[in-house]
Structures are given as structure tokens and as C-alpha cells.
Amino acid sequence: MNATDKPFLPFALPEIGEEEIAEVVDTLRSGWVTTGPKARRFEEAFAAYLGDAGLHCVAVNSATAGLHLALEALGLGPGDEVITTTHTFTATAEVVRYLGADVVLVDIDPATLNLDPAAVEAAITPRTKALIPVHYAGLAADMSALTAIARRHGLKIVEDAAHALPTTSGGRLVGTLDSDATVFSFYANKTITTGEGGMLVTRNEALAKRARVMRLHGIDRDAFDRFTAQRPSWHYEIVAPGFKYNLTDIAAALGLHQLKRADAFQQRREALAARYDAALAGLPVILPPRAPAGERHAWHLYVLRLHDDAPIGRDALIERLYAAGIGCSVHYIPLHLHPYWRERYDLRPERFPHSQHAFETLLSLPLYTRMCEADVDRVVAALHEALGA
Numbered sequence: 001m002n003a004t005d006k007p008f009l010p011f012a013l014p015e016i017g018e019e020e021i022a023e024v025v026d027t028l029r030s031g032w033v034t035t036g037p038k039a040r041r042f043e044e045a046f047a048a049y050l051g052d053a054g055l056h057c058v059a060v061n062s063a064t065a066g067l068h069l070a071l072e073a074l075g076l077g078p079g080d081e082v083i084t085t086t087h088t089f090t091a092t093a094e095v096v097r098y099l100g101a102d103v104v105l106v107d108i109d110p111a112t113l114n115l116d117p118a119a120v121e122a123a124i125t126p127r128t129k130a131l132i133p134v135h136y137a138g139l140a141a142d143m144s145a146l147t148a149i150a151r152r153h154g155l156k157i158v159e160d161a162a163h164a165l166p167t168t169s170g171g172r173l174v175g176t177l178d179s180d181a182t183v184f185s186f187y188a189n190k191t192i193t194t195g196e197g198g199m200l201v202t203r204n205e206a207l208a209k210r211a212r213v214m215r216l217h218g219i220d221r222d223a224f225d226r227f228t229a230q231r232p233s234w235h236y237e238i239v240a241p242g243f244k245y246n247l248t249d250i251a252a253a254l255g256l257h258q259l260k261r262a263d264a265f266q267q268r269r270e271a272l273a274a275r276y277d278a279a280l281a282g283l284p285v286i287l288p289p290r291a292p293a294g295e296r297h298a299w300h301l302y303v304l305r306l307h308d309d310a311p312i313g314r315d316a317l318i319e320r321l322y323a324a325g326i327g328c329s330v331h332y333i334p335l336h337l338h339p340y341w342r343e344r345y346d347l348r349p350e351r352f353p354h355s356q357h358a359f360e361t362l363l364s365l366p367l368y369t370r371m372c373e374a375d376v377d378r379v380v381a382a383l384h385e386a387l388g389a
Contacts (some may be wrong), residue, residue, distance in 0.1 A: 003235040012189035012329035015265070015369045016254070019177030025117040027360040035059075035246040042252040045259055046199055052176045055201055059252060060215055063162045063185035063198035064246035064335070067132070068095040068127040069159045070181035070200055073210040076101045078131060083123050084160075085115045086334045086347075088353040092132055092160050092205070093335055097278055104128070105335055105347065112289050113137070117145035124149075135164035135174060137331070138191070138298030139291055141250040143169045147178055156180045162198075163300035165191050166262055171294060175201045180377035186251075189368070191265055191298050192258035194251035218242030268369045271374055276302055276365065283387045284310040286361075304359060310387055314361055317386055321363075324382040325366060329364045356386040 027038055041056040050057075060066045078100035083183035086105040093103045102333065106119035113136045120131060131150055133141040150157050154182050157178075159166070161184035164174045175182045181204070188196035209232050213220060279285050282305040291297035305313075306314055314330075321328050334355045336347040349356040365379055 006325050006378070008106070008325045009327060009366055009375055011364070011366050013370050014188055014193045014370050016193075017257065017261075019257040019260075023257055027249050027253040031214060032252050034248050036249045038245050038249040039252040040258070042247070042255045045198070045256060046201070048260055049262065050173055050175045050201065052203075054203050055176065056203070056205060057202040058202075058211045059209075059247035059255075060198045061247050062091075062196055063160070063187070063297040064185050064243075065215065065243070066181075066183035066198040066200035067091065067158060067160060068098055068212075068243070069214055070183060070207065070210040071095055071099055071101075071130065072214060073204075073207040074130065074158070074180060075154050075228060075364045076341065077187055079127060080129040081125060081127040082132060083120050083128060083133050084329045085136075085355075086133045086352050087113060087136065087358065088160070088304045088335065089162075089332055090335060090341075091162075092134055092336065093170065093341065096132075097180045102127070103341070103345070105341065105352070107134075107354050108136075108357070108358070109142070112139060112141075113355075113358055114139065114141040115146065116354070117142050118148060119151050120146065122152050125364050126156075126275070128153065128155060130158060130180075131160050132160050134160040134162075135167055135356070137296075137301035137303050138163045138167055139289055140164065140167050140169035140174060143177055143179075158183065159235045160188065161185075162187075163214065164239055164298050165297040166296060166387065167264055170298040178193070180204060181207060181266060186255060186258070191269070191300050192255065192262050194255040194258065195235070195249065197247050197251045197255065203329050213240060215245040215369045216242060216243040217244065223373060253364075263367050266296065266298055269367060270297065272367055272371055273297075273299050273302050275373060275376045276380065283383060285383075285387070287324075290359075299367060300353055302365045303331060303362050304365055306361045306387075308361075312386060317383075318363055321382055323378075324378075325364060326379055326382055330362065331357070331364050332359070336386055345352075347383075 046057045080101040083104045085102045109116045159182040167174045181202040184199045186194040286305040335341040
């Protein structure tokens with residue numbers, strides 16, 4: 001037990017219902033547990049959820065895999081540059097290095113913590129081939145501005161939408177915008193989960209076909225098709241040096257029912273975020289930015305920032321919350337501070353003042369659908385005790 005003798009309140013927990021459990025059990029009993037009929041159903045259901053008949057959805061075992069497949073299919077390679085935010089998890093950038101291309105990190109908009117379009121435009125060189133916007137915490141990046149920049153300079157866009165189901169931009173769901181590809185995450189703490197998993201979404205049929213081949217060793221046909229055929233069909237060909245990125249049917253079984261709950265989950269997260277907002281308004285903090293009128297924030301994260309004159313610093317506040325039995329996190333330690341990225345590209349914090357300042361003052365509070373109002377109130381009480389005058 002912690003100092004309060006109350007059960008520990010974790011930073012995140014998935015909400016798994018009886019429908020998900022029954023679907024997983026059905027999968028286990030079916031005899032088909034790797035990529036098969038349920039993975040295909042999940043792809044079809046995801047396309048239907050997004051509501052755009054022109055979309056192709058490719059289920060993969062992580063959002064990292066989806067980002068890698070999208071960039072590989074777009075032909076990124078040595079000599080190319082890809083611009084993205086420093087304020088993200090390393091997966092966003094590491095996939096560029098997988099292909100031998102170079103990452104160009106830029107700063108964020110201090111209000112939204114999303115990629116700053118002006119910084120993007122200033123970073124473009126003749127080697128720039130693509131942008132990777134990240135919809136931080138579930139709030140859409142400025143896709144109108146970023147898309148306009150990409151069009152002016154002939155660049156590809158691959159959206160990192162790991163936080164962004166179901167986020168909207170310009171009245172459209174992320175995943176249906178005018179990008180070359182969008183990649184979602186279904187990791188355990190995301191807005192819906194398959195345990196581990198992701199979905200690559202694109203309108204580009206050739207990109208989707210290449211991703212399907214490359215997600216399973218460069219084989220020219222799905223294993224499901226080979227092993228369920230009603231006539232001898234053992235033959236296959238390796239047409240490229242692919243990867244092992246397929247999503248299993250066990251994971252897809254979870255996804256089928258989590259997807260049905262995506263809207264209800266978002267509404268619950270939004271209600272919890274509103275409760276935080278109302279209760280924390282008087283403290284020396286910057287509340288998370290809201291979505292513009294008419295848009296939807298997925299509320300994957302509730303990220304609080306301390307004012308410079310707060311009575312204690314971020315690290316001390318996290319320690320106080322843990323002492324009170326409350327889990328929290330930091331999203332993110334910017335890439336420019338990590339040894340690999342710092343040393344490879346000779347990065348310094350002064351190049352990224354907005355991300356650096358945000359990192360030094362922010363923390364992510366617990367926010368998940370299994371929380372009750374009393375859980376939020378407990379976090380709020382601990383914050384008032386630590387930060388109140």
C-alpha cells in the first residue's frame with residue numbers, strides 16, 4: 001500500500017469486456033490463431049468504421065510496423081530526408097532509419113504540442129521526401145497547413161495516428177484525410193487495444209498491396225489463403241525481402257469488439273477530461289488544449305503543464321503523486337535529448353525551445369475508461385495538496 005492506504009491508481013488500464021473474451025476464446029477453439037479470417041474481418045470493420053469506400057486497411061502487429069511498411073512502400077531510402085517532430089516516441093523516427101534515410105527533427109507549436117508547420121517549411125531541403133505528423137495526445141495536428149506545404153513541395157505524408165482514434169480534422173476522421181498513409185496503434189494503453197497491434201490505412205492501392213506482401217516475409221500471397229484453399233495450393237513465391245509484421249487472429253478478435261466501443265470510449269475519456277479541466281482550473285497549470293469547435297479530440301492522454309512559478313517542479317510533483325498512490329507518466333522525453341538522435345544529428349535543446357520547455361514542465365495524468373469520477377477526484381485532491389497556495 002502507499003502512504004494513503006488506498007489501492008494504487010495506475011496510469012492506464014485497458015477495458016476488456018465479455019464480448020472480447022468470448023471472441024478470443026472462439027478464436028482459440030477455431031484452430032486458426034495467427035493471421036486469418038478474423039484479421040481480415042478486422043480490416044474490413046476498420047474501413048467501414050472510417051466510412052470511406054476508397055480506403056485499404058492493412059492489419060499489422062504494431063504501429064511501428066505500419067509506419068515502416070508505409071515508408072518502404074513509398075520508396076524512401078538512403079539520401080532521403082523525412083521531417084517529423086522531436087516531441088514524440090522514438091518509433092516515429094526510427095522507422096526512417098530502418099530504410100537508411102535521415103530524420104530531420106523540428107519543434108512544436110507551444111499551444112498544441114503538435115508539429116509546427118512553419119518549422120516544417122523552414123526545414124525542407126532538396127533531399128526532403130516526406131513528412132510524419134504526430135497527432136499528439138489525440139489532438140489533430142494542423143493537417144490543412146501541413147498538407148498545403150506537402151503539395152507545394154511534392155512531399156509524401158504518413159500520419160502517425162497512434163493517439164488519434166477517433167480524432168477529426170476539418171470535420172473528417174483521421175484516416176480519411178488527404179495523406180498517403182495513416183497508421184494507428186492498438187497498444188495496451190491506446191484508445192482501443194488488441195494488446196499489441198496497428199492498422200495501416202491508405203487510398204493508394206499499390207501501397208496497400210506492397211504493404212501486404214512486405215508484412216509477411218515478401219510472400220506473394222497470404223498464408224491464410226494458402227492453408228485454407230480447397231485444392232492443392234502449397235506453392236508460393238518470395239518477391240521481396242519482407243518483414244514479420246502480421247497481426248494474429250487472437251489480437252484481431254479483441255479489435256473487432258474494441259472497435260465497436262471506440263465512440264463510447266472517446267465520450268467517456270472526454271467526460272473525464274472535462275472533469276479534470278473544471279477541477280484544476282485554479283491551479284498554476286496549463287490545461288491540455290481542446291479541439292477546435294466542431295472537431296473531436298480522442299483524449300488518449302491528459303497532459304498537464306506546470307506554470308514556471310508553480311511551488312514545486314514536475315519531477316517533485318510526480319514523486320508526490322506516486323507517494324499518494326497515483327501513477328502518471330511523461331510524454332515525451334524529446335528525441336533531441338536521447339543519445340542516439342542527439343549524437344547522430346548533433347542536436348541541442350536550444351534548437352527546440354518549445355518542446356524542451358514542455359518536456360520540463362509536463363506530466364500525463366491517469367485517463368482511461370475504467371476510471372470513475374472518484375478516481376479523478378482523488379488525482380485532483382493530490383494535485384491541489386501539492387500545488388495549492
